[in-house]
Structure formats: C-alpha cells, structure tokens
Amino acid sequence: GENVEQHPSTLSVQEGDSAVIKCTYSDSASNYFPWYKQELGKGPQLIIDIRSNVGEKKDQRIAVTLNKTAKHFSLHITETQPEDSAVYFCAASRNGGNEKLTFGTGTRLTIIP
Amino acid sequence: DAGVTQSPTHLIKTRGQQVTLRCSPKSGHDTVSWYQQALGQGPQFIFQYYEEEERQRGNFPDRFSGHQFPNYSSELNVNALLLGDSALYLCASSSGTVFYEQYFGPGTRLTVT
DSSP: OOOEEEEEEEEEETTOOEEEEEEEETTTTTOEHHHHHHHHTSSOOOEEEETTTTSSSEEEEEEEEEEEEEEEEEEEESSSGGGGOEEEEEEEEEEEGTOOOEEOEEEEEEEEE | OOOOEESSSSSEEEEOOOOOEEEEEEEEEEEEEEEOOOOTSSSEEEEEETTTTTEOOOOOOOEEEEEEEEOOEEEEEOOOOOOGOOOEEEEEEESSSSSOEEEEEEOOEEOOO
C-alpha cells in the first residue's frame, strides 16, 4: 500500500521568513496530493492541493510543487505570520482523491514573532 | 453553507462498551470517509461510504462498522471498546466527477477508560 513520509517533524521560523515542508510517496498510482492544516482541538483544514497533471500550484502565500519522477511534493509558505502556527499534514490518494487519503506524520510549524 | 458536522464532540466510555458516532456531510456531498487520529499522529483511514455501501476499508478490525443513510449522513460504530481505541475520530465528506476534495469535520474525541 501507499506510504507517505513527511519531514521535518518540527519547524520553527521567524515571522516573515519562508517555511518548506517535504513529503515523499511510494505508490506511483497516486494522483492527488492535498495539504491540511490542523489547529489544536480542530479537524484538518484543506489549504491547498495538487493533481498529478501539474507541477506547481499557488494560492496567495502558499504554494505546492510536485515531482512525479522522484515521487515527492512540497509545501511552501512565504511571509509567514503567527496564525500560520499549526500542524501541517500532507496526504496522497489514488483516483483523484476518491479513495482513501494516506497521511504523512505531520509537521508542527511554529512562527516566532 | 454548513460544513461537515459531527456529534458528539467528546465521549467517555468504558472498556468493553459500544459507541456510535455521527456525521453530516457538507451540503452537496455524497461520499463520507471516516478516519482515526491518535494523539500526535496523522489520520488513519477506517472506511468510506458511497450510495449507502462501504466502498473501501482500511486495516481496522470488524469491531469497526458503519452505515450511510439516504440523506448521505453516516454513523461509525465501534464494539467491544479497547483502551487503544481512544482517539479523535474524524469524518470527511467529498463529491466530484474527476477529483474529490475531502473536507473534514471537527471530530469526536473518544476516551476509553
């Protein structure tokens, strides 16, 4: 089955700097890669996703890149703000996400004011 | 437009008891997936329901069962509770024709004593 590895497990950055979180996946049939932000006591919130037919997607301060050959994808957050502090999860799925999501182990991002 | 809702918010049960958790999907969504999230870990897929049928199942024992109703809402039942079943139980809903974004509810925190 699919295996998703996520690094780093913790990340601290100064406010205004950029943060990068990386994930690798094992199943070459996976074609949908969402990123979720989870704040304390809440469910995961979908913040951005990328599909296997594109290499990069941006939404304001957030971007995701995908390298299908190397089977890895990354989340980039620029101009970080205190409200970006949370746990971030990457995930992978077949069939455009119409099957189970396999999650990474999470990255705790702390923005230092 | 209401997002995914789950009830109850918190639940405390004794080992050996049975529990039922409920989920109402986001408006317009017809597919419901259930995940278990242990403390400090990523969500683990339990099963997915579509058209009132279990469409896909993860590596969880038969003690975990579910149901989907004609209005697309869903229930997760766990029998013979074990201490290890203590976790945050998340429901995600989705719909689509090509790609299926999964949106999560706030979860139900189950504690087994």
